[in-house]
Structures are given as structure tokens and as C-alpha cells.
Amino acid sequence: MIFTIDYNVTLKSGTIFGKQVKVKNKENELIAKCSLEDYLRRKYGDNFLELVITDCRNTTFSGFNMSDLFGGIFK
Numbered sequence: 001m002i003f004t005i006d007y008n009v010t011l012k013s014g015t016i017f018g019k020q021v022k023v024k025n026k027e028n029e030l031i032a033k034c035s036l037e038d039y040l041r042r043k044y045g046d047n048f049l050e051l052v053i054t055d056c057r058n059t060t061f062s063g064f065n066m067s068d069l070f071g072g073i074f075k
Contacts, residue, residue, distance in 0.1 A: 001025075003032040004059045009040060010050040022059070029056055 003026060008018045026032040037051050 001027065001032075001058055001060045003029060004055075004057050005032065005036055005053055006055040007036065008052045008054060009044075009048070010052075011044060011047045012049050013047060018054070029058070032056065 003023045004020065005023060006018070006020045008016060010016050021036065023032040023036055026035055033053055033056060036053075040051055041048050
């Protein structure tokens with residue numbers, strides 16, 4: 001499944017920013033959220049303070065296009 005997650009990140013340096021990401025190949029919403037948090041902890045290291053997820057939706061078939069199905073050969 002593909003989940004689209006909107007989130008805000010707070011860093012120890014005081015920086016706060018919001019982004020949107022697609023998390024692919026996860027079985028359910030909880031695993032997708034945990035995977036995102038693990039990724040952000042690796043990316044920002046000790047500077048990572050907080051993750052706030054504002055929205056999470058299953059977008060497996062919404063906005064479906066052939067490039068997702070066949071790995072981008074129809075772009």
C-alpha cells in the first residue's frame with residue numbers, strides 16, 4: 001500500500017518545518033508512520049526532537065497512473 005503522510009518536524013535547533021511524503025510498500029498506517037519516524041531519526045540524528053503527523057491517508061489507488069504500476073516506463 002501507499003500512504004501519503006503530512007507531517008511537521010521539530011529539531012533541537014528550534015527549526016520547525018512541514019512536509020508531505022509518500023511511504024510505499026507498508027502493510028498498514030501504523031507501520032508507515034513508524035517507518036517515517038525511523039527514517040527522520042536516522043536523517044537528523046541527535047538533532048531530531050519531535051514528529052507530529054497531521055494527516056495520513058491511503059493513496060494506493062487514488063491518483064493511480066501507469067508509471068506507478070510499471071516502475072516509470074510510461075512517463
